[in-house]
Amino acid sequence: MKKRNVYKIVLVFALIISTVFSVPAVSVAETGVQDEYSLGYFHQIMKLIEENYVYDVNQDELLEGALQGLFYNLDEHSEYYTKDELDTLMKDIDGNFVGVGVVISQEPNGDIEVVTPLEGSPAEKVGMKSGDKIISIDGKSIKGLTTDEVVQLISGEIGTKVKIGVQRSRNKTPIYLTITRDEIKINPISHKILKGDIGYINISQFNDNTYENLLPVLKKFDKAGISDIIIDLRDNPGGLLDEVVKVSRKFIPKGPIVHIKHRGKIEETYYSYLPKTKYKLAVLVNENSASASEIFAGAVQDTKVGTIIGVTSYGKGTVQQIRPLPNGDGMKLTIAEYLTPKKRSINGKGVVPDIEVKENPLDLTKDIQLEKAIEIVTQL
Numbered sequence: 033m034k035k036r037n038v039y040k041i042v043l044v045f046a047l048i049i050s051t052v053f054s055v056p057a058v059s060v061a062e063t064g065v066q067d068e069y070s071l072g073y074f075h076q077i078m079k080l081i082e083e084n085y086v087y088d089v090n091q092d093e094l095l096e097g098a099l100q101g102l103f104y105n106l107d108e109h110s111e112y113y114t115k116d117e118l119d120t121l122m123k124d125i126d127g128n129f130v131g132v133g134v135v136i137s138q139e140p141n142g143d144i145e146v147v148t149p150l151e152g153s154p155a156e157k158v159g160m161k162s163g164d165k166i167i168s169i170d171g172k173s174i175k176g177l178t179t180d181e182v183v184q185l186i187s188g189e190i191g192t193k194v195k196i197g198v199q200r201s202r203n204k205t206p207i208y209l210t211i212t213r214d215e216i217k218i219n220p221i222s223h224k225i226l227k228g229d230i231g232y233i234n235i236s237q238f239n240d241n242t243y244e245n246l247l248p249v250l251k252k253f254d255k256a257g258i259s260d261i262i263i264d265l266r267d268n269p270g271g272l273l274d275e276v277v278k279v280s281r282k283f284i285p286k287g288p289i290v291h292i293k294h295r296g297k298i299e300e301t302y303y304s305y306l307p308k309t310k311y312k313l314a315v316l317v318n319e320n321s322a323s324a325s326e327i328f329a330g331a332v333q334d335t336k337v338g339t340i341i342g343v344t345s346y347g348k349g350t351v352q353q354i355r356p357l358p359n360g361d362g363m364k365l366t367i368a369e370y371l372t373p374k375k376r377s378i379n380g381k382g383v384v385p386d387i388e389v390k391e392n393p394l395d396l397t398k399d400i401q402l403e404k405a406i407e408i409v410t411q412l
Contacts, residue, residue: 074098099361107366109352115360122354128240130190131183133216134160138179146198153216158209160198167206168197188213221245225253230406231261235279238271238324243278250282260409262402263328264316266342270323273351277302280331283338284373285309289331291371292351298371312412313338314405317383318391322346329383330372339412340385341405349379 078094100112113121123129133153136144146164149155166174169185177185186194192213197206220236231253235242253261263283270276273290280289284304292300315338317329326345332338351368371377387408389401 118362132211164198223249231258234264238275242275262405265321265325266318267320268325276324288373294368314409317342317345322348334373345382347382
C-alpha cells in the first residue's frame, strides 16, 4: 500500500512538471535526423530556464553549468575548472605559490591558528611560531572569517608586504609582524635517521620539488653508510608523472617503471637505467596513497626491490591531462591508464601490500605500520 502511494505522488509531481515545462520537440525536418539530444534541444531548455526560472540567471552562468555537465558521465577524475579553480589547481600541482609560507587551521571556536610556519619561509624569518592565533591582517580584524578568506587576505604579489597581528600564548599584548611576500616552494620531503641506522623518508606528494629535495637526503644517507630505507607514502595523493619517474630511477633497477596505455594499447614506457640497486626498501602505503604513489609502490613490488607494508592503496590507475581553454578556464581529462612494470592494472583495485598491517584505531599512540617496516627492513 505504501509503495502505491509513493508511486502516485511521484506520478502526480511528474505530471505537473511536464505540464508546466513541456518542451516542443525538434522536428525531423528541422534537423534532418531524429536526435534525442542535440544543440537545438539544449538551446530550447536554456531559453525555458531564462524565461521561467524564479531567480535572476544569466547565460554565462548557464553555460558554465552546461560545461560542467559535459563531464557528468565521465570518470570521477575528469573535471571542468573555472579560471579561478584552474589557477588554484595549477598552484597545488606546481608546489610553488606566492605568500608568507604558513600553514593555518580553524579551531572549533573559530580562531585561526598557525599550525606551522614553513621552513625558510618569510613567516619563519620574522618569528611567527606554531600556536600563534591570527587576529588581524593589515589592521583589520579577521574574527568570523574562514581559513580560505584569511588565506586570500594574506596572499598577494611577490615583494609586497602584509602586516599580521597575532596573539601568542598568554600574552595579552598582540604582536604585529610585517612580512614580505615571496615565492614559496613546498618541500614534500621530510626525513630522519631511526635507531639502528635506518633511513626514513616521508614523501607527502610528487610535486615539482620532490626529486630535487630527495637528492640531498639520499646523499646524506650514502655518506652515513645507510642502505636500509623506509619510504612513507601514506596519505600521499600523487602528483606529477615525471617526478615519480625521476624518484623511481633512484631505487628501481634497469627496466620498466610504468607503462602508459592509451585507448587500448600501450604507447609509452618509462624506464629506469639504474645498473644495480643499493638500497633495501620498505614502502608504507594506506588507503589514501594514490596515483603517483601507486606507480612507485607498484614498481617496487613488481621488481622485488622492497616490501610494501600497510593496507591496500586507493586504486587510481589513470593519467590525467590538464588543458587550458581559450577563456582562461580549463579541464582535466583522463587520457590513459597506467600499468605496473609487469603490466598489472591497479585502477579501482589498488596496490595490495605484501604485508597487511592495519592501524589500531583504539591506540593511535603507536605507529604499528612503521614498527613493522622497521622490523622487515632490518631482515632484508
